[in-house]
Amino acid sequence: MSREVLILAGTRPEGVKTAPLIRRLLDDPRFTVRVADTGQQPGRVAEALTPFGLHPELSLRPQRRTGSLAELAAALITGIDDLLTHHRPAAVVVQGDTTTALAGGTAAFWRRVPVVHLEAGLRTNDLDRPFPEEANRAMLARIAALHLAPTRTARANLVGEGISPDAVVVTGNTVVDALHDLIARGAAPPPTWVDRGRKLVVSTVHRRENWGHGVAATVEGLRHLARRRPDVEVVLVAHPNPQVREAVTTGLAGLANARVVPPLPYPQMVGLLRAADLVVTDSGGLQEEAATLGVPLLVTRDTTERPEALTAGGGELVGTDPERIVSAGIRHLDAARVAVTTSPFGDGRASERSVVAMAGLLNLPTRRPVQRRRVVAATS
DSSP states (O other), X not given: OOEEEEEEEOSHHHHHHHHHHHHHHHTOTTEEEEEEEOOSSTTHHHHHHGGGTOOOSEEOOOOOSSOOHHHHHHHHHHXXXXXXXXXXXXXXXXXXXXXXXXXXXXXXXXXXXOEEEETOOOOOSOTTTTTTHHHHHHHHHHHOSEEEESSHHHHHHHHHTTXXXXXXXXXXXXXXXXXXXXXXXXXXOOOTTOOTTSEEEEEEOOOGGGTTHHHHHHHHHHHHHHHHOTTEEEEEEOOSSHHHHHHHHHHTTTOTTEEEEOOOOHHHHHHHHHHOSEEEEOOHHHHHHXXXXXXXXXXXXXXXXOXXXXXXXXXXXXXXXXXXXXXXXXXXXXXXXXXXXXXXXBSSOHHHHHHHHHHHHTTOOSSOOOOOOOOOOOOO
């Protein structure tokens, strides 16, 4: 008899990073899988799952009027609790450090359903950076039954906080699985508008602690970099938040070699990163992807929970100081590219190791059965 697992995702990164695990679980008859889109970012989970041949079976539609974190968390906890009451899964999988992850883990814990935390153990040890994600993942560590850590550093963080070593499994990061899959299928081409005659700088700015001055300073640095280097094309992928989007659009206006583009479908974003000569970002996911693809990286933060990205051959913390962004950007653009043969975030088998660990948590047979594939059907 199979055991039911409920996988929660509410944002595009959660969709991307859970997709390899979902596919692996669907191939294993020991598990019945339900995927729920919590609606934290409406439409983004389905968009992220589609390139992997998946879509959510269940969907929540949290009502939001004020846009506050408390409003979102309350709506998510209530909606997820209803799912747990109706479906009674043997385990709940949450990913990362989003409000969906915290709300889902909390609701499951209250129902005494084991929580599996995918991408556990990331830490900056500064509750303000990133805010509120650092607190979210630290609180999840107190209630998770199984911690799927992407790196040895993440495992050491958890064990150092008193988590039983037996409850922590180093798997690698499932984003590497996702990248390998897309690239192997030839499904990640760069956008057609990329100018192959220029070096390419790809940037994103979205961290809540950078809103306001941090965003403006980062964009100023990119503007100066574009002016100093007319041989470079700067592409800033805008965040959906209207205020952030307006700030970056205004900041790069009038530059012939800079453009602001809306969020791209994930395969196109991977193609854009593969074509890049430099990535400038405050995104955690892009740090992992750039390091895996061997693209030099400037992290526009003062600290990072992914130190492995800084030791992968081309990573550097620069904060949001415009002068540091320009000087470091020029240095990396002019330096010889360092070849990266392996990713510091794994070998593309994170989802496989995760399934083995989950089978152990649920006391399922350790011998892997013959694979089969089931399709997750959409509901209206």
